[in-house]
Amino acid sequence: xxxxxxxxxxxxxxxxxxxxxxxxxxxxxxxxxxxxxxxxxxxxxxxxxxxxxxxxxxxxxxxxxxxxxxxxxxxxxxxxxxxxxxxxxxxxxxxxxxxxxxxxxxxxxxxxxxxxxxxxxxxxxxxxxxxxxxxxxxxxxxxxxxxxxxxxxxxxxxxxxxxxxxxxxxxxxxxxxxxxxxxxxxxxxxxxxxxxxxxxxxxxxxxxxxxxxxxxxxxxx
Amino acid sequence: xxxxxxxxxxxxxxxxxxxxxxxxxxxxxxxxxxxxxxxxxxxxxxxxxxxxxxxxxxxxxxxxxxxxxxxxxxxxxxxxxxxxxxxxxxxxxxxxxxxxxxxxxxxxxxxxxxxxxxxxxxxxxxxxxxxxxxxxxxxxxxxxxxxxxxxxxxxxxxxxxxxxxxxxxxxxxxxxxxxxxxxxxxxxxxxxxxxxxxxxxxxxxxxxxxxxxxxxxxxxx
Numbered sequence: 001x002x003x004x005x006x007x008x009x010x011x012x013x014x015x016x017x018x019x020x021x022x023x024x025x026x027x028x029x030x031x032x033x034x035x036x037x038x039x040x041x042x043x044x045x046x047x048x049x050x051x052x053x054x055x056x057x058x059x060x061x062x063x064x065x066x067x068x069x070x071x072x073x074x075x076x077x078x079x080x081x082x083x084x085x086x087x088x089x090x091x092x093x094x095x096x097x098x099x100x101x102x103x104x105x106x107x108x109x110x111x112x113x114x115x116x117x118x119x120x121x122x123x124x125x126x127x128x129x130x131x132x133x134x135x136x137x138x139x140x141x142x143x144x145x146x147x148x149x150x151x152x153x154x155x156x157x158x159x160x161x162x163x164x165x166x167x168x169x170x171x172x173x174x175x176x177x178x179x180x181x182x183x184x185x186x187x188x189x190x191x192x193x194x195x196x197x198x199x200x201x202x203x204x205x206x207x208x209x210x211x212x213x214x215x216x217x218x219x220x221x
Numbered sequence: 222x223x224x225x226x227x228x229x230x231x232x233x234x235x236x237x238x239x240x241x242x243x244x245x246x247x248x249x250x251x252x253x254x255x256x257x258x259x260x261x262x263x264x265x266x267x268x269x270x271x272x273x274x275x276x277x278x279x280x281x282x283x284x285x286x287x288x289x290x291x292x293x294x295x296x297x298x299x300x301x302x303x304x305x306x307x308x309x310x311x312x313x314x315x316x317x318x319x320x321x322x323x324x325x326x327x328x329x330x331x332x333x334x335x336x337x338x339x340x341x342x343x344x345x346x347x348x349x350x351x352x353x354x355x356x357x358x359x360x361x362x363x364x365x366x367x368x369x370x371x372x373x374x375x376x377x378x379x380x381x382x383x384x385x386x387x388x389x390x391x392x393x394x395x396x397x398x399x400x401x402x403x404x405x406x407x408x409x410x411x412x413x414x415x416x417x418x419x420x421x422x423x424x425x426x427x428x429x430x431x432x433x434x435x436x437x438x439x440x441x442x
Contacts, residue, residue: 034258034383038284038376058433063259065436067375068390072428078437086440134442147392147414150371154288155259158379162255169289171368186442193368207293212279215286216299219307221355221407 037162042206044166046123047198051082056163057129060197063159064133067151075139076152077189079132086182091125093178124173127196131156132179134189149192157195166200169193258383263427265387267344268419272303277384278350281418284380285354288372296360297373298410300353307403312346314399345394348417352377353400355410370413378416387421390414 061078069075081087098117102110133153135145157167176191185191282299290296302308319338323331354374356366378388397412406412 034255035280035284035380037255038287038380041287041289043289059256061437062433063256065430065433066259066262068262068264068378070392072430074431074436076436077442079442080437080439083440144392146367147371147390150368151375151390154372154375155379157289158376159256159259169368169372171291171365184441189442209286209293210295212283212286215295215297216282216301218301219304220405221298221300221410 037158039206041158041161042166042204043168044196044198044200044204045120045168046201047127047166047196048201049126049128050199051128052165052197056165057197060156060159060163060165061131063162064152064156067148067155069148069151070141070144073140073144073148075135075142075145075148077134077136078152078156079134079183079185081130081132081183082128087125087130089182090130090174090178091121093182094124094174095121097175097178120173123201124168124170124196126201127198129197130194131197132183132185132194133192134185135192137188137190145190149190153193153195160197164199165197166203167195167197169195258379260427262379262382263387263425264389265417265419265421265425266341266389267422268348268387268417269422270347270349271420272349273386273418277386278418281377281380281384281386282352284383285373285377288369288376290369290372291362291365294361294365294369296356296363296366296369298355298357299373299377300355300404300406302351302353302404303349308346308351310403311351311395311399312342314403315346315395316342318396318399341394344422345389345391345417347422348419350418351415352418353404353406353415354413355406356413358409358411366411370411374414374416381418385420386418387424388416388418390416 057080061080064078065074065076081090095118102114102117105113133149133156135149136142137145139145153169157169160167171193174194179185179191179194278301282301285299286295286297302311316339323335323338326334354370354377356370357363358366360366374390378390381388392414395415400406400412400415
């Protein structure tokens with residue numbers, strides 16, 4: 001039981017308290033603007049060099065920390081990287097880490113593929129700022145960190161989009177090992193993802209998405 | 222390699238394509254309204270019975286399917302439950318499932334605790350609609366479903382808040398086993414969470430949150 005939250009028991013007090021309080025937040029009216037934000041966020045893989053003002057970055061991170069979190073544990077660390085030397089080092093280590101994959105290819109294919117990879121890395125590493133989203137294995141309910149981590153990353157990316165910035169939820173394209181080594185991330189922190197934040201060189205064409213009817217079932221699957 | 226996305230290689234073409242396209246989405250101006258949404262979403266544990274219009278529910282689910290998803294796999298199923306009989310059955314099975322925990326308590330404590338649990342369950346199951354967020358183990362990149370699942374749930378909860386509805390990201394308070402049995406969810410689908418959607422009986426008092434400075438590190442941890 002030590003890592004479960006006993007939702008009912010803990011929930012009882014909260015629900016009860018809630019009933020005798022005035023509403024603490026105003027009810028949002030319907031807002032098409034708010035809803036249009038969700039469809040506007042897209043994965044951006046090449047950025048303009050323009051810096052992100054600290055005020056904007058702070059507001060983006062402030063949104064991320066409002067994500068749902070198990071038992072209000074807030075197990076997050078947001079590691080912000082703007083140092084061009086660190087960004088260059090991550091890029092170099094990524095390219096190294098892909099060399100072994102190139103060796104899986106027939107020799108005559110490697111040159112073209114290496115060019116592709118370098119172009120792609122040039123895009124991923126063209127942003128002025130990166131945020132590594134981490135969770136702390138020493139948090140109050142670590143067995144729930146795999147929920148809390150992506151939730152905060154999603155909030156961060158939506159908030160960035162609300163301010164006009166692009167992001168992309170990167171996992172294996174920038175291997176965890178690379179960020180851990182270059183940024184000296186202690187073992188206690190697990191990486192959720194890393195995302196660039198910056199003005200897109202251009203907004204990508206919207207991806208084809210499944211129809212809502214394919215994804216929704218009513219009452220039974 | 223079969224389940225990894227080879228981000229660089231796949232990314233190369235996309236980034237490249239992006240460079241020769243017009244912006245497909247307008248750049249959002251700064252919007253305090255959008256950013257205020259993140260802080261407004263709170264976990265709601267007791268609801269009014271008022272139904273959620275289908276139009277609103279559709280818009281909420283439409284936002285959820287726009288979440289970041291690995292290689293655009295969209296591995297989600299959103300199971301919507303409004304049938305009062307199914308909701309009552311989930312509540313009954315939840316209460317049953319907690320009986321074993323009550324037996325862990327000294328006998329003189331059980332009655333009070335049982336009353337607490339019933340009150341809490343009464344709150345959790347007071348909403349007019351529930352959405353079970355699922356991922357498909359037969360998706361294109363199933364090893365990334367643990368990212369995609371919470372991301373979609375977070376989008377869903379923010380979209381609901383934008384329309385004035387409350388939600389709560391429930392895991393063990395309504396055990397997966399209960400939803401799987403009562404709703405006959407096939408084994409191929411993994412449950413991410415279940416959330417009620419409805420008008421809050423009242424908005425809870427905002428929870429105390431860690432300071433941003435505790436959660437953010439610049440350049441190094």
